[in-house]
Structures are given as structure tokens and as C-alpha cells.
Amino acid sequence: MNSREKEEYLREYQILKNQGKPFFPYAVVKDSAMAVITLGVIIALAIILGSGELQNKADPTTTTYTPRPEWYFFFLFELLRVIKPPSLVILATVGIPTLLLVAVLLLPFYDRNPERRPERRPIATTFGIAVIALMAYLTYLGAHAGAPDQIELKVAPAVRPGLVVANQSGCGACHKFGEAGNAGPGPNLTKVGGRLPRDAIARTLVNPTAPMPSYKALPPKKFNALVDFLASLR
Amino acid sequence: MAIRVPKLPLRGNRHRQPWPLEEQEHNGEVQLRERAAELQAGIVGWVDERTGASGFLRGFLFRKVPKGTNWFYTLGSATMFAFLSQAVTGVFLAMYYDPSPTGAYDSVQHITNDVFLGSLVRGMHRWGATVMVVLIFLHMGRTFFFGAYKYPRELNWVVGVVLLVLTLAMALTGYLLPFDQRSFWATVVAVNINGTAPFIGPYLADFLRSGPEFGATTLTRFYSIHMLLIPVLIAALIGVHIYLVTKLGTTAPPWLKAELPEPLEKERV
Numbered sequence A: 001m002n003s004r005e006k007e008e009y010l011r012e013y014q015i016l017k018n019q020g021k022p023f024f025p026y027a028v029v030k031d032s033a034m035a036v037i038t039l040g041v042i043i044a045l046a047i048i049l050g051s052g053e054l055q056n057k058a059d060p061t062t063t064t065y066t067p068r069p070e071w072y073f074f075f076l077f078e079l080l081r082v083i084k085p086p087s088l089v090i091l092a093t094v095g096i097p098t099l100l101l102v103a104v105l106l107l108p109f110y111d112r113n114p115e116r117r118p119e120r121r122p123i124a125t126t127f128g129i130a131v132i133a134l135m136a137y138l139t140y141l142g143a144h145a146g147a148p149d150q151i152e153l154k155v156a157p158a159v160r161p162g163l164v165v166a167n168q169s170g171c172g173a174c175h176k177f178g179e180a181g182n183a184g185p186g187p188n189l190t191k192v193g194g195r196l197p198r199d200a201i202a203r204t205l206v207n208p209t210a211p212m213p214s215y216k217a218l219p220p221k222k223f224n225a226l227v228d229f230l231a232s233l234r
Numbered sequence B: 001m002a003i004r005v006p007k008l009p010l011r012g013n014r015h016r017q018p019w020p021l022e023e024q025e026h027n028g029e030v031q032l033r034e035r036a037a038e039l040q041a042g043i044v045g046w047v048d049e050r051t052g053a054s055g056f057l058r059g060f061l062f063r064k065v066p067k068g069t070n071w072f073y074t075l076g077s078a079t080m081f082a083f084l085s086q087a088v089t090g091v092f093l094a095m096y097y098d099p100s101p102t103g104a105y106d107s108v109q110h111i112t113n114d115v116f117l118g119s120l121v122r123g124m125h126r127w128g129a130t131v132m133v134v135l136i137f138l139h140m141g142r143t144f145f146f147g148a149y150k151y152p153r154e155l156n157w158v159v160g161v162v163l164l165v166l167t168l169a170m171a172l173t174g175y176l177l178p179f180d181q182r183s184f185w186a187t188v189v190a191v192n193i194n195g196t197a198p199f200i201g202p203y204l205a206d207f208l209r210s211g212p213e214f215g216a217t218t219l220t221r222f223y224s225i226h227m228l229l230i231p232v233l234i235a236a237l238i239g240v241h242i243y244l245v246t247k248l249g250t251t252a253p254p255w256l257k258a259e260l261p262e263p264l265e266k267e268r269v
Helices: A003-018 A023-049 A071-082 A086-105 A122-144 A157-168 A198-206 A220-231 B011-016 B020-025 B027-051 B053-061 B071-096 B104-113 B118-145 B154-176 B181-195 B201-209 B216-248 B264-268
Strands: none
Touching: A023 B053, A023 B071, A023 B118, A071 A086, A071 A122, A071 B118, A071 B154, A086 B154, A122 B118, A157 A220, A198 A220, B027 B053, B071 B104, B071 B118, B071 B216, B104 B118, B118 B154, B154 B181, B154 B216, B181 B201, B201 B216
């Protein structure tokens, strides 16, 4: 904005302001109504949804717990899941959020277009809508995503029940299955069926190396399904 | 210096005028009322003489808001109101909360199950956070699409973005306080993410954890950041934000054009 445009804006604004109404009581009435609505919504949410179930007391020794943030942080959380390669993780954790924040903070200093109507600033409006849509989409993905250790491999329908058992048993907490699961302390099981015969897998499940727990307590049907699933991974 | 405060009309007088006799009868009472009204004006005047508050209040309350101001313009004050609600419920929660790793979880359960209205107040604090985050984003969206961050309000946009970051920091530090599995592990992840930032990251993470590991003082550190440091910053910046809004005026909707007075040429003809 050059000084002529600045002066033009100030003059125009002064006229609109003089044609306006005093803040008290006209704007105050609307603000108060909105305040009552805000408080009403907060109280209604507190009564209907309660204060939120407490889970178990914090235990720093558990290793299998997969935390989830509040829903309005889902878009950041999902960014972490979308960007997989370890060398790029820093981009998701710090790079993109920081860049976005700096871009937002400095907005008035690089957007120097004097036009204010949204339909006459197509670049800014499109960009704003795009950012909102992207955040909404990532939030949606984050809300519907399972925990990061949920195994999502494509397997034959016959061994599908075994995959469900593997997820229920939390195998992904210590083993990697394709993209999902943690890379340790257990070995990568993506192709375990190619390395070990079916019997060996069953034996390891019953009598594993510490710290892995034994799975001999599983009902035989579930146990066999699990072994079939693992043996099918080649 | 004399301050112009309109004298309050004495209600009794008007009715009693037709009956002068009665007025004489009650003369003592009328005088008392008059004196009470004068005393009121006297107190207002006394305070005003020492603070100059009336000029400020008149400027704040009776400043004009431009034509076309609509409901979108209430989002900012609604965000501030959500913050006030958080502050009030937060004070009550702090009366019962115990910020120690051994006691935090039990004190939160105590608040939820035993304390009178504890469950409601904790619920309001929890959902109030969500409402405040939603409102601040809506307020920001309104400011963006209306082009309200442009000249001469650039600085107020910067203040607003800082307020947004502080609000999200409130959400993050408050998440640890119930000290259950979810809040603990979510915070571990969040702090580790902070730690991956270049240069300052490791120092920031160490500062938040108060050491290289999550320890006994981590919780108290989060607690004091959550209930002292950030709220004071937010309150101060809200003050700056509103001062600038008052000084510069709220924007008119961008599609409104001022009806300029008739051009001079016409008048000459």
C-alpha cells in the first residue's frame, strides 16, 4: 500500500465509522449474547460429555501405550504419519509447522494488496481455503486412523482373522510389519514366513525369548489363526 | 476541576409537586435523598479526579463501530470470554489439584468424584479449552477473509498470532495435568517432538522436562507454566490487543463502500 492508498482507506473508514453506532450498547449487546452462548455451550458440553474418563494412572514403565493428542492437534499428528522416511521426519515435526507459523505471523508484511474484499483477492482467498481444507482433511484422517502400531498389510482373506489377532495382541508394539509397528525390540516380521517354517513360529510363540511374553494362553483357534497369518508373510 | 455528572432526578419530587403540603411534610426525606445522590456523584467525581477513568471509559464505550458490523465481529470477544471462563474454572481446580507425580492422579479423581460440582467444573475447563481453540481459529479466519489484518492493523494481527500460539501451548501443557496414561505418553511424544527442532530443540526439551528424563519436577514445571506463566502472558496480550482495537477501530465489512458526500463540482453549478 502506498501513502495515497493508505490515506484513501483512512478517509473511507472514517466515513463508515461516523455512520456507525456507538459500541455501547449496540455492539455490547451482541457481544454479551455471544458470551452467554459461549458459556452455554461450554456448560452443555461439560454436562453431556462429562469431564472425560480418566485412564489408568501414568506409568512410565509401559512400552505398549500409543498416545493420541486432543483432536485439534490431529492435523499435526497426521502430518507425522503421512511423512514416513526418517530423514524427512524433522520436516513433519518442526519444519512444516514452523514454516506455516512464520508465514501466518508475517502475513500482513508480504500481502500488501490494498484490496480487502475476499472475492477480489483470489490468491489469498484460495490459499486460505486450501489451508483450511488441508487441515480439515488431515484432522479427518487423524480421527479415523488407527494407532500407528496397527498392522495394515494386504493378506489373503483366509489368514485375515490372524491379522486381527495380531493387532489385538499388540504385536506391533515391538515388531515391524511392513510400514506399521515399531522397529524394536523384536525383529521385523514383514517376511517372517519366508525365514521360519510354520512349526518354528508356533514354537517361538509358546516359548519366546525374553522380554517377549508367551502366547500359549491364547485359545487354540486364535493361536492357529495367528500362526497361519505369520507363516503367510513372505 | 468540576466534573459534569448529571444529577439523578429525584423520583419523589414529580409526584409530590401537586401537593405542596405533603412535600413539606416529607421535606426531611427529600433532602436526604438529594444528599445521597450528591454523595454518589461525589464518589464518582473523587475517583475520577484521581484516575481520569471517565474520559477513558467514555472513549471506550461510546466510540463508534462502523456501519455493517455483524455477528462475525463477536468472535474475538467470545474467545476472550472463553479465556475468562477457563481462568475462573482453573482457579477452582487449582484449589484441589496436587501437582506431584504421586498425588496428581488421585487429586483429579477426588475433584471428579467427591468435590461439590467438581465434575462439572473440570468438564467446563476441559471443554472450555476446546471451545476457546475453535473460537480463536474462527476469529482468525474472519480476520483473514475480511482482510482486517491490513493497514493500519498489521501489529494487531501479529499480537493475535502470538495469542493463538499461547492458547495452543495452554492446551499442550494442560494435557499432562490429569496424569493418566494418555496425558503422560502424549506429553512425552510432544516434548520429544520439541526436542527434534534444530539448535534450540534439545535445550527446549530439557527445559520442559527439567532434565534429560521425565522426572518428579516435570509435572510441577508444566503446572506452573500452565497456570502462571502463560495465563499472565495471554491476559497482558489481550490487553494490548483490545487497546489496539480501540485505538484503530474495528474494521467495516470489506464489501461496504462509504457513501461519499456530493462532489464539489455539482455544488458550483
